[in-house]
Amino acid sequence: MLRHHQAPEQRSSSGGRVTVSKSRRIHQSRNDSEKEAVQHPELLPEQETVQRGLERFTPAQVDQKTAEVVQFFLVRDQKKIPVRRADLVKHVLKDYRNIYPEIMKRAARTFDQVFGLKIVEIDSKNHMYILVNKLETAEAPPITNPTNPKTGLLFVVLSLIFMKGGAVRENLIWNTLKKLRVDAGEKHEEFGDVKKAITDEFVRQRYLEYVRIPHTEPVEFEFRWGQRAEVEVSKVKILEFMGELHDQDPQSWTQQFREAHSISGSLQSAPSNR
Amino acid sequence: MARPMEDSHRRFLQTMMANGIVDEQSARTLYQYCCETHNTQHTPDKLDDFIETINSKLQPMFMQIRKGMSEDNGHQFYALVNMAETDVTRMSSDYADNELELFRKTMDLIVCSENGKASSTDILNSADTLTTKKLKKSETEHLLNRLVHDKWLNEKRGEYTLSTRCIIEMEPYIRSMYQDQVKVCHICRNIAFQCQICEKPTCGIKIHNPCVARYFKGRAEPRCPACDDFWPHEIPEVRRSRSQSKQ
Numbered sequence: 001m002l003r004h005h006q007a008p009e010q011r012s013s014s015g016g017r018v019t020v021s022k023s024r025r026i027h028q029s030r031n032d033s034e035k036e037a038v039q040h041p042e043l044l045p046e047q048e049t050v051q052r053g054l055e056r057f058t059p060a061q062v063d064q065k066t067a068e069v070v071q072f073f074l075v076r077d078q079k080k081i082p083v084r085r086a087d088l089v090k091h092v093l094k095d096y097r098n099i100y101p102e103i104m105k106r107a108a109r110t111f112d113q114v115f116g117l118k119i120v121e122i123d124s125k126n127h128m129y130i131l132v133n134k135l136e137t138a139e140a141p142p143i144t145n146p147t148n149p150k151t152g153l154l155f156v157v158l159s160l161i162f163m164k165g166g167a168v169r170e171n172l173i174w175n176t177l178k179k180l181r182v183d184a185g186e187k188h189e190e191f192g193d194v195k196k197a198i199t200d201e202f203v204r205q206r207y208l209e210y211v212r213i214p215h216t217e218p219v220e221f222e223f224r225w226g227q228r229a230e231v232e233v234s235k236v237k238i239l240e241f242m243g244e245l246h247d248q249d250p251q252s253w254t255q256q257f258r259e260a261h262s263i264s265g266s267l268q269s270a271p272s273n274r
Numbered sequence: 275m276a277r278p279m280e281d282s283h284r285r286f287l288q289t290m291m292a293n294g295i296v297d298e299q300s301a302r303t304l305y306q307y308c309c310e311t312h313n314t315q316h317t318p319d320k321l322d323d324f325i326e327t328i329n330s331k332l333q334p335m336f337m338q339i340r341k342g343m344s345e346d347n348g349h350q351f352y353a354l355v356n357m358a359e360t361d362v363t364r365m366s367s368d369y370a371d372n373e374l375e376l377f378r379k380t381m382d383l384i385v386c387s388e389n390g391k392a393s394s395t396d397i398l399n400s401a402d403t404l405t406t407k408k409l410k411k412s413e414t415e416h417l418l419n420r421l422v423h424d425k426w427l428n429e430k431r432g433e434y435t436l437s438t439r440c441i442i443e444m445e446p447y448i449r450s451m452y453q454d455q456v457k458v459c460h461i462c463r464n465i466a467f468q469c470q471i472c473e474k475p476t477c478g479i480k481i482h483n484p485c486v487a488r489y490f491k492g493r494a495e496p497r498c499p500a501c502d503d504f505w506p507h508e509i510p511e512v513r514r515s516r517s518q519s520k521q
Contacts, residue, residue: 071358073292075367114331117283135285137310144301145292156320270507 053098065096067104073107073119074094077131080205085127100168120226122206131205132231149190150197154207156180157198159225159238161208163256169213170221173198202226235260277327282308287328287354290339294425295353297440298341299515325352342442345390345435345468346428347513348484356444362447366382368424372406373417377426384436385452390467391433394418459516460500461485469486470507487512 054062059249071093076083089097096103104119111117117131161168174184177194185195192199202208206228213220225233239260243250251257285308290296296304298469305324307355309316325339336358342351356364362374362381369399379400383392403415418434418483421427427438436444445465448456459466469480479500481489481511487510492495496505 062335070335095447110335111281114284114328114335115283117288133288135281135288138307141289142307143289143293143296143300145289204277 004067026235028061050099050102053096054268055101056094059101062096062099062103062106065093066103066110068092069107073111073129073131074156075103080130082122082128082130082206085129120231121229128206128227130231131230140220150201153182153197154189154196154202155238155241157202158225158229158233159242161225162244163239163253164234165255167211167222167224170199170223171211173223198223279327279331280312280314282312282314282437283324283328285311286324287332287339290352290354295351295442297515298350298352340442342438342445343462343464343482343484344438345466345482345484346438348482348487349513349515351438351442353439353442354376355439360447360450362444363427364443369417369420370407372404372409375404375406376409376414376417377421378400380421380427380434381436381448383433384467385448385455386397387467388471390469391435394432394434397434439467441467454518459485461489470505472498472501472503473506474498474501474503476502483510486510 016204038159039089057065069088069092072088073083079099089100098118108119111131112134115137116133118134119129120132121127121129129244150228157173160173164172177184180192182191184198188194200209200211203226206226208226209224211222211224213222222265235256239250239253239256242248243251250260275411279395286304289304289308294340301316302321305321305477306316308314337354338357339352339354342353343349344351358364365374365377376397380392380397380505382391383396383400397418398411398414401409401411410458418427418429422429422434425437427440428435428437441448448465457466457469457471457480458464459469461481462485464482466482469482470486472479477498477500479498486507488504489499490505490509491512495510497503498505515518
């Protein structure tokens with residue numbers, strides 16, 4: 001019987017730790033494992049796994065694998081699809097799964113040093129990651145990033161949810177949009193299928209959450225901010241925009257102002273327009 | 275020799291990632307802007323060194339910012355390209371297998387043509403010969419629109435050409451895939467599609483349209499640089515580079 005080095009209580013929820021539940025150490029005999037534990041008693045089993053794992057590969061191989069992880073992230077993130085740890089392990093890491101923490105550490109360093117991006121875990125239960133910009137949004141760049149026309153629509157929905165305290169029944173969204181001459185039931189000139197964009201696209205991209213309201217019959221849904229919105233979108237900027245729109249001081253919305261300037265309100269490092 | 279990367283480089287790279295390809299003038303303006311935003315020293319004629327710093331860090335990821343010429347206006351462009359793939363599979367995250375097959379067939383038509391163009395009719399006919407899943411006419415038209423939107427092809431009056439970004443990125447693939455058929459410009463030595471050809475049968479050198487414009491500018495009697503025969507084609511005008519010129 002193989003001895004499992006990861007005792008259940010050490011499988012913490014801190015992001016990036018190896019939590020390979022099936023620690024099938026196919027390449028390692030039981031004797032080796034015990035010898036290892038004796039030789040390096042100061043190492044946690046997880047670190048030990050990584051240490052031993054690194055010895056199996058050449059530096060060039062590890063660098064190559066890191067590069068593949070970086071590319072995987074970039075391709076997914078370009079489409080605003082969050083990266084699932086399980087996919088990363090299955091499609092990219094494969095044999096290198098035991099040194100997952102080391103590869104992720106190096107990938108994060110590459111993103112930081114080369115691209116000015118950082119990897120943020122938006123779902124610690126399902127281990128999902130997105131890339132967030134570390135550079136501040138600059139004033140008047142000479143080449144603007146090609147903006148998705150739907151960004152304006154998203155911004156309106158996010159603003160509405162924020163101003164209403166964090167959750168809004170879907171009917172309110174459709175009605176408000178209708179007042180703004182955007183009929184969710186019809187195909188819009190600029191936004192296309194508005195209902196699909198909001199309930200499907202924005203939800204998949206994690207900008208919005210579309211949640212069932214319990215005990216409603218017939219079933220009703222509400223919208224909340226998604227994890228990507230929490231890290232990418234500045235609540236301060238939304239409040240400033242509202243202030244301009246209504247010709248009011250942002251501080252006049254005391255509750256929202258407090259939330260925008262709280263620690264959770266400033267979760268995002270840089271208001272991103274990527 | 276390459277300097278360490280700073281925020282000015284990162285901002286430049288992020289902009290390149292968002293746009294895919296920019297013309298030289300915009301690249302120069304962007305370089306200045308990135309340096310000024312991050313209080314880095316800006317030396318106007320050191321853009322290529324600046325890019326080299328970025329490229330040295332991109333190399334392990336098989337990415338590069340490469341320079342190339344537009345066959346339409348002769349202007350220089352900078353494109354962020356993927357060096358890893360040696361096939362059109364670089365596009366496989368965005369296109370289905372049969373769509374990639376049609377793209378390859380379109381490329382076949384363009385490479386083997388005299389004028390570097392493929393008509394929409396010929397492309398639609400190719401759609402009938404796909405070995406992977408067939409494409410309907412409407413699907414083919416939709417695909418061609420996507421390819422233009424994603425900057426792989428250009429379209430003008432129902433004819434399709436390879437975009438500048440496509441040529442820059444796929445040059446190694448095209449050279450190896452079409453080594454017998456691909457034309458090479460006698461002046462700049464890059465692969466050429468929209469070009470003029472020397473009419474002398476024993477010569478037959480090719481020159482890009484913009485390279486023709488530059489090479490023969492101001493000459494009363496244009497002569498082939500290889501065989502000295504009279505160059506019979508119309509000499510195009512040199513297209514001046516405007517600031518912020520769109521691709």
